[in-house]
Amino acid sequence: xxxxxxxxxxxxxxVLGEKAxxxxxxxxxxxxxxxLLTTAGVPAALVKATSVDDVAATMTxxxxxxxxxxxxxxxxxxxxxxxxxxGCIVLSVAGxxxxxxxxxxxxxxxxxxxxxxxxxxxxxxxxxLWYVPDxxxxxISSIGGNLATNAGGICCAKYGVTGDHxxxxxxxxxxxxxxxxxxxxxxxxxxxDLTHLLVGSEGTLAVIVEATMRLRTAPTAATTVVAxxxxxxxxxxxxxxxxxxxxxxxxELMDAVTIDAVNRFTRMGLDESAGAMLLIQCDGRSAVQxxxxxxxxxxRVGATEVFHTDDPEEGDAFTAARRMALPALxxxxxxxxxxxxxxxxALPRMLERIQDAAERHSVTIGTFGxxxxxxxxxxxxxxxxxxxxxxxARGAFDDIVHAALELDGTxxxxxxxxxxKAPYMSDMIGSVERELMxxxxxxxxxxxxxxxxxxI
Amino acid sequence: xxxxxxxxxxxxxxVLGEKAxxxxxxxxxxxxxxxLLTTAGVPAALVKATSVDDVAATMTxxxxxxxxxxxxxxxxxxxxxxxxxxGCIVLSVAGxxxxxxxxxxxxxxxxxxxxxxxxxxxxxxxxxLWYVPDxxxxxISSIGGNLATNAGGICCAKYGVTGDHxxxxxxxxxxxxxxxxxxxxxxxxxxxDLTHLLVGSEGTLAVIVEATMRLRTAPTAATTVVAxxxxxxxxxxxxxxxxxxxxxxxxELMDAVTIDAVNRFTRMGLDESAGAMLLIQCDGRSAVQxxxxxxxxxxRVGATEVFHTDDPEEGDAFTAARRMALPALxxxxxxxxxxxxxxxxALPRMLERIQDAAERHSVTIGTFGxxxxxxxxxxxxxxxxxxxxxxxARGAFDDIVHAALELDGTxxxxxxxxxxKAPYMSDMIGSVERELMxxxxxxxxxxxxxxxxxxI
Numbered sequence: 001x002x003x004x005x006x007x008x009x010x011x012x013x014x015v016l017g018e019k020a021x022x023x024x025x026x027x028x029x030x031x032x033x034x035x036l037l038t039t040a041g042v043p044a045a046l047v048k049a050t051s052v053d054d055v056a057a058t059m060t061x062x063x064x065x066x067x068x069x070x071x072x073x074x075x076x077x078x079x080x081x082x083x084x085x086x087g088c089i090v091l092s093v094a095g096x097x098x099x100x101x102x103x104x105x106x107x108x109x110x111x112x113x114x115x116x117x118x119x120x121x122x123x124x125x126x127x128x129l130w131y132v133p134d135x136x137x138x139x140i141s142s143i144g145g146n147l148a149t150n151a152g153g154i155c156c157a158k159y160g161v162t163g164d165h166x167x168x169x170x171x172x173x174x175x176x177x178x179x180x181x182x183x184x185x186x187x188x189x190x191x192x193d194l195t196h197l198l199v200g201s202e203g204t205l206a207v208i209v210e211a212t213m214r215l216r217t218a219p220t221a222a223t224t225v226v227a228x229x230x231x232x233x234x235x236x237x238x239x240x241x242x243x244x245x246x247x248x249x250x251x252e253l254m255d256a257v258t259i260d261a262v263n264r265f266t267r268m269g270l271d272e273s274a275g276a277m278l279l280i281q282c283d284g285r286s287a288v289q290x291x292x293x294x295x296x297x298x299x300r301v302g303a304t305e306v307f308h309t310d311d312p313e314e315g316d317a318f319t320a321a322r323r324m325a326l327p328a329l330x331x332x333x334x335x336x337x338x339x340x341x342x343x344x345x346a347l348p349r350m351l352e353r354i355q356d357a358a359e360r361h362s363v364t365i366g367t368f369g370x371x372x373x374x375x376x377x378x379x380x381x382x383x384x385x386x387x388x389x390x391x392x393a394r395g396a397f398d399d400i401v402h403a404a405l406e407l408d409g410t411x412x413x414x415x416x417x418x419x420x421k422a423p424y425m426s427d428m429i430g431s432v433e434r435e436l437m438x439x440x441x442x443x444x445x446x447x448x449x450x451x452x453x454x455x456i
Numbered sequence: 457x458x459x460x461x462x463x464x465x466x467x468x469x470x471v472l473g474e475k476a477x478x479x480x481x482x483x484x485x486x487x488x489x490x491x492l493l494t495t496a497g498v499p500a501a502l503v504k505a506t507s508v509d510d511v512a513a514t515m516t517x518x519x520x521x522x523x524x525x526x527x528x529x530x531x532x533x534x535x536x537x538x539x540x541x542x543g544c545i546v547l548s549v550a551g552x553x554x555x556x557x558x559x560x561x562x563x564x565x566x567x568x569x570x571x572x573x574x575x576x577x578x579x580x581x582x583x584x585l586w587y588v589p590d591x592x593x594x595x596i597s598s599i600g601g602n603l604a605t606n607a608g609g610i611c612c613a614k615y616g617v618t619g620d621h622x623x624x625x626x627x628x629x630x631x632x633x634x635x636x637x638x639x640x641x642x643x644x645x646x647x648x649d650l651t652h653l654l655v656g657s658e659g660t661l662a663v664i665v666e667a668t669m670r671l672r673t674a675p676t677a678a679t680t681v682v683a684x685x686x687x688x689x690x691x692x693x694x695x696x697x698x699x700x701x702x703x704x705x706x707x708e709l710m711d712a713v714t715i716d717a718v719n720r721f722t723r724m725g726l727d728e729s730a731g732a733m734l735l736i737q738c739d740g741r742s743a744v745q746x747x748x749x750x751x752x753x754x755x756r757v758g759a760t761e762v763f764h765t766d767d768p769e770e771g772d773a774f775t776a777a778r779r780m781a782l783p784a785l786x787x788x789x790x791x792x793x794x795x796x797x798x799x800x801x802a803l804p805r806m807l808e809r810i811q812d813a814a815e816r817h818s819v820t821i822g823t824f825g826x827x828x829x830x831x832x833x834x835x836x837x838x839x840x841x842x843x844x845x846x847x848x849a850r851g852a853f854d855d856i857v858h859a860a861l862e863l864d865g866t867x868x869x870x871x872x873x874x875x876x877k878a879p880y881m882s883d884m885i886g887s888v889e890r891e892l893m894x895x896x897x898x899x900x901x902x903x904x905x906x907x908x909x910x911x912i
Contacts, residue, residue, distance in 0.1 A: 105696060105801040150645045161643060164620070179889045185797040186829040187617060187869040189606050189656045190877070190884045191912050192893045196652035200645045217700060240561060244673060286741035341641040345561040373642040413643040421646070428646045433635045436900065437648045443895035456647050 005044045008067055008089070012045055015057040020047050030072065030092060031084040037336060037390070038080030038419040043070070043090045050095040052170070052178065052209045058091050059207065060176035068449050069174075071203040073114055073142035077149060078337060079418030081202040081454050091207065093144055099123050100210070107215045108167055108184060113144025113208050120213070129215040133162045135414070136323060144208050150200035152414030154319075157372035158249040158283075159216075161414065163199040170210035171198060174445035184212060197440070202416050202455030205444040219283040222249060223291035224315030226307040227298035228274035232256075234302055235276035236347040239371045241297035242280060243344070246290040250281035250319065251372035255351070258325050258366040258379075265328035268321050271305055278371065279322050281315060325368040326379065332364070334384035336393045338400050341375040342409030353403035354378045361396040363389075375413035402427070417455050425456070461500045464523060464545070468501055471513040476503045486528065486548060487540040492792055493846070494536030494875040499526070499546045506551040508626070508634065508665045514547050515663065516632035524905050525630075527659040529570055529598035533605060534793060535874030537658040537910050547663065549600055555579050556666070563671045564623055564640060569600025569664050576669070585671040589618045591870070592779060600664050606656030608870030610775075613828035614705040614739075615672075617870065619655040626666035627654060630901040640668060653896070658872055658911030661900040675739040678705060679747035680771030682763040683754035684730035688712075690758055691732035692803040695827045697753035698736060699800070702746040706737035707828035708778050711807070714785065714822040714835075721784035724777045727761060734827065735778050737771060781824040782835065788820070790840040792849045794856050797831040798865030809859035810834045817852040819845075831869035858883070873911050881912070 005022055012020035021027065027046045032038075044067065047058045062069045071091045072082035084090050096112035099120060103109075104127050111120055117131075117138040124131040134153040135141055141151070146162045147169070153161075168182035182188065182195035198205055229235040232255055239251060254262065254277045259270050270277065278298065282290035288310060295308045309315055329335055342350045351367065354376070358365040369376035380396050382389040401411050401424050411417075411424040425434065437456045442448070461478055468476035477483065483502045488494075500523065503514045518525045527547045528538040540546050553570035560583050567576055573587070573594040580587040590609040591597055597607065602618045603625070609617075624638035638644065638651035654661055685691040688711055695707060710718065710733045719726050726733065734754065738746035744766060751764045765771055785791055798806045807823065810832070814821040825832035836852050838845040857867050857880050867873075867880040881890065893912045898904070 103799075103801075106799045107699070108799075150649075152643050156643065163649075173888070173892070177888050179892060180886065181889065183797075183866045184799050184864055185831070185866050185869065186800075187608050187612065187797050187826075187831050188866040189868050189870060189872050190866050190881065191873070191890070192661075192896055193606075193619075193652050193656055194889070194892065194896075196649050197896075200649055205648075217703075243563075247673075284742065285745055289741055341639075341643050343559075343562045343564075343640045344642075345559075370643075375641070375643050408640055410639045410641050410644040410646050412645050413641065414645060416645050417647070425647065430636065432629070432633050433637065433650070434647070436629070436635060436650065439899035440648055440650075440653075440896055443899045444892065 008045055008065060011061045011065070012047060012058070015061060016047055016054055019049065019054060020045060027090065030090045033072065033075045033077035033080060033082040035078050035080040035418065035420055038083055040083035041086035041088065043084040044087045046090045046092065048092045048095050052172065055091065055093065055172045055207050055209050056176045056178060058089060059172050059174060062089055062449050063175045063447060066447050066449060068452050070451055071207050073145035074116065074140055076137045076141040077145060077416065077418060079416040079420040081149065081416050081418030081451065083419055093209070094142065096209065102127055104129065106184065108212050109215055110210065110212045111143050112210060113142060115143050117141050117143060117146055124215050125218065128218060130218040131213060131215055132159045133165055143211055143213065147199050147208055147211060148202050149416040152370065152375065154250050154252060154370060156370060157251045158247050163196055165214045166195060166199060166211060167214055168212040169195050169198055169208055171206035171208050173206050174447060174450050179206065202418060203451040204441055204455045205450065220285060220287060221312045222281040222283040222315055223287040223310050224318055225280040225291050225295045225298065226318055227278045227303040228271045228305040229276050229303055231275040232351045233348045235278050236371070237301045238278055238298045238303065239344060239347070241301050242294045243372065245293045245297055246282060248280045248294060248372065249283045250279060252279040252322050253369055253371040254322065254325060255367040257364060258329065258368045261328040261332055261366055262321055262324050265331055266321055266324050274304060279318050329366045329379045329381055333381045336380040336397050338378045338380065338397055339412050339415040340400060340404035340409055341373060341413030342404055342407045344374045346407040346409065347371065347374055350376060350403060350407055354400055357396040357399035360399065361392040363392050363396050365396060373413065374409065419454065422454070464501055464521060467517045467521070468503060468514065471517060472503055472510060475505065475510060476501060483546065486546045489528065489531045489533035489536060489538040491534050491536040491874065491876055494539055496539035497542035497544065499540040500543045501545045502548065503545060504548045504551050508628065511547065511549065511628045511663050511665050512632045512634060514545060515628050515630060518545055518905050519631045519903060522903050522905060524908050526907055527663050529601035530572065530596055532593045532597040533601060533872065533874060535872040535876040537605065537872050537874030537907065539875055550598065552665065558583055560585060562640060564668050565671055566666065566668045567599050568666060569598060571599050573597050573599060573602055580671050581674065584674060586674040587669060587671055588615045589621055599667055599669065603655050603664055603667060604658050605872040608826065608831065610706050610708060610826060612826060613707045614703050619652055621670045622651060622655060622667060623670050624668040625651050625654055625664055627662035627664050629662050630903060630906050635662070658874060659907040660897055660911045661906065676741060676743060677768045678737040678739040678771055679743040679766050680774055681736040681747050681751045681754065682774055683734045683759040684727045684761040685732045685759055687731040688807040689804045691734050692827070693757045694734055694754045694759060695800060695803070697757050698750045699828065701749045701753055702738060704736045704750060704828065705739045706735060706775065708735040709825055709827040710778065710781055711823040713820060714781050714824045717784035717788055717822055718777055718780050721787055722777055722780050730760060735774050785822045785835045785837055789837045792836040792853055794834045794836065794853055795868050795871040796856060796860035796865055797829060797869030798860055798863045800830045802863040802865065803827065803830055806832065806859060806863055810856055813852040813855035816855065817848040819848050819852050821852060829869065830865070875910065878910070
């Protein structure tokens with residue numbers, strides 16, 4: 001073992017100099033992402049790449065020696081896909097963080113993978129343009145990681161996920177060769193769509209080293225509607241009613257547990273007697289009119305209170321409250337954050353099943369999420385110091401994922417599979433489909449060195 | 457040879473009965489799609505499938521005997537991807553034409569691949585919903601073919617291509633096994649995105665036998681702007697100006713040759729002195745206001761005439777005129793229809809290069825297309841009876857495709873590669889990328905029987 005690590009270290013330093021290390025003290029903060037209750041191995045080496053050549057050199061050595069490689073960007077993943085594997089090279093592309101080009105006429109931005117989402121959004125805004133994808137982590141997560149997980153966010157209700165905004169990619173293959181996929185043109189049907197195959201592949205197929213993302217013209221200020229309901233069921237009735245009359249850019253749900261937690265955390269004064277709350281925002285030229293129709297739809301299905309504002313600051317305050325849902329629940333104890341999605345009409349049943357799981361396993365679960373997409377984040381709160389509590393949390397997590405499957409949903413809407421959801425993949429994907437995915441992986445990575453055992 | 461065909465026919469009839477034939481007289485109309493100047497082989501057998509089991513049985517036999525299979529829907533393809541190969545089985549799924557389910561609450565439609573696009577649109581409309589993708593062929597082309605080519609259309613300016621509207625697929629693999637890809641949920645990141653890998657793969661990876669497509673709420677009536685310009689360059693300046701202030705659902709270009717042809721064909725009375733014309737439509741709640749801004753943008757960059765109407769019938773008449781572009785050019789002689797796309801800012805140079813090609817090869821070229829997407833259809837008109845004319849048309853076609861490549865564009869925006877564009881694939885896709893695509897194909901189709909030599 002020592003010999004392999006020594007040889008690996010020597011080979012990496014030979015081609016990468018000080019960018020490579022095998023010193024355990026320098027690798028400590030690169031072994032895990034932000035997922036909880038996931039396993040992580042002990043890496044053999046760390047490479048902090050700053051160029052495509054660095055990535056290619058790393059992959060060439062890894063391929064030659066058949067060493068597994070775990071690629072990571074900002075390390076904000078929530079499923080453990082960037083956790084180290086025993087004996088692996090951790091390949092950090094966080095240092096590849098240049099915005100290479102913003103083409104205002106073509107409305108594209110070409111970036112290195114370590115660029116922070118919020119930094120790209122800011123650079124686009126400075127040119128009157130808009131980088132749309134807005135995962136909750138946007139202030140700290142990188143475009144490479146957003147692409148590797150096909151990150152979602154709040155905007156998806158109207159504007160889709162990260163993969164809906166990618167034009168072209170440059171990636172380094174397992175053997176160090178470089179490929180370019182996609183095109184700068186809006187339409188392109190030449191050959192197989194490798195771009196969208198790489199998106200969401202969690203570092204299992206290739207290492208994304210450059211991305212050309214599409215930008216939009218910034219929309220007008222949003223109009224915000226906040227509506228409270230006696231029950232989550234009524235709130236979902238409103239979601240369907242809203243979807244029939246408008247296309248909000250946000251359509252977010254918080255359940256009673258989450259409302260209480262956010263109130264305690266932010267002193268926002270939300271209605272704690274409510275069973276659920278919807279936060280709706282409409283943008284674009286008809287924002288005011290659309291929002292009025294959303295408010296009317298909420299009232300029609302029996303909202304107990306509907307609040308409506310064109311004031312951007314007031315709207316931002318509500319969005320900020322919604323973004324506080326996870327920190328507010330985290331303040332109540334240790335949390336195990338789930339991420340499932342079901343068809344929107346199945347949301348009432350999904351919410352019931354989440355409450356059943358909370359009762360069965362004697363845990364508190366606060367649920368919030370992207371109601372327009374049927375994408376919920378049931379957040380299991382427990383006392384890590386209490387005997388058996390972690391097992392009960394796991395039991396509830398398990399019940400929730402199985403309920404999503406039974407309701408024709410998915411085991412992950414936007415966080416990815418990684419380590420956390422790997423046990424559910426055989427229930428999610430049929431055996432023929434899984435075999436096929438693994439054959440596709442083998443076509444990209446014949447020695448199975450790119451994040452083996454993850455994502456598929 | 458005769459023995460193989462006899463054995464094939466016997467095996468197919470054994471499992472498929474009357475749905476299989478080896479009678480050349482019955483296969484005649486199934487050997488070509490609607491592409492011009494493409495080669496087609498002589499098939500050994502034809503299967504007219506009416507169920508998933510029929511497709512699976514056909515593939516099982518084909519796999520066992522290593523016989524190539526060319527799948528076809530309505531046969532309206534424009535690149536020859538559905539042309540027969542010598543000795544192949546032509547597998548027609550045109551008879552699988554049932555709309556299986558329209559789920560109004562979840563806003564999805566599940567269909568068999570032979571369903572005609574326009575029939576699905578009509579069925580959705582009957583429930584107050586909208587199936588968006590609108591290729592020019594929508595009255596005659598099938599959803600399976602639309603998916604196999606990732607068909608575009610006029611709506612793509614705002615609503616994207618066919619692949620942007622697919623949720624889940626069922627497909628039969630080369631060896632007859634059935635897979636399901638994607639999910640009914642709006643978001644799903646479990647495993648590799650096989651759905652978008654199948655979209656646009658031109659029958660090379662699997663046979664799509666069922667598709668769940670997303671529907672939208674129908675928009676309000678559209679407002680139409682028609683603007684004429686001295687030159688194509690000015691028109692493209694207007695396209696960029698329009699894109700900065702609005703998001704039209706149509707932004708179509710016709711050049712001078714096309715305007716003349718349409719005028720002669722339809723007696724619409726378009727301004728024949730113009731160098732180019734834009735047809736712009738805005739939909740949604742702010743259609744009127746957006747269209748006014750589009751009109752102002754056209755005027756600002758120097759349109760010679762701008763016409764503006766909220767009357768749906770008048771708007772439809774202009775859209776109909778635009779849809780007559782190809783038939784009008786076809787009325788002038790034999791046509792060779794091209795399909796290239798470039799980044800929008802490169803359109804003026806692309807249009808220049810098209811005129812250069814017309815002059816160099818002494819042919820007439822009428823160009824129309826989807827300006828917002830940079831997707832043009834230069835249509836080469838020639839007299840098939842004239843000695844050397846076909847070669848000159850081919851020469852112009854060749855120049856146009858190479859010009860698109862030089863301008864950072866693509867050899868096909870929406871028609872596909874098939875036979876027609878296969879010679880340009882090595883210039884479009886790098887050798888490593890092509891090798892990778894072929895490895896991915898081998899993962900799906902190890903015996904290389906699904907439309908071999910096409911699409912990649």
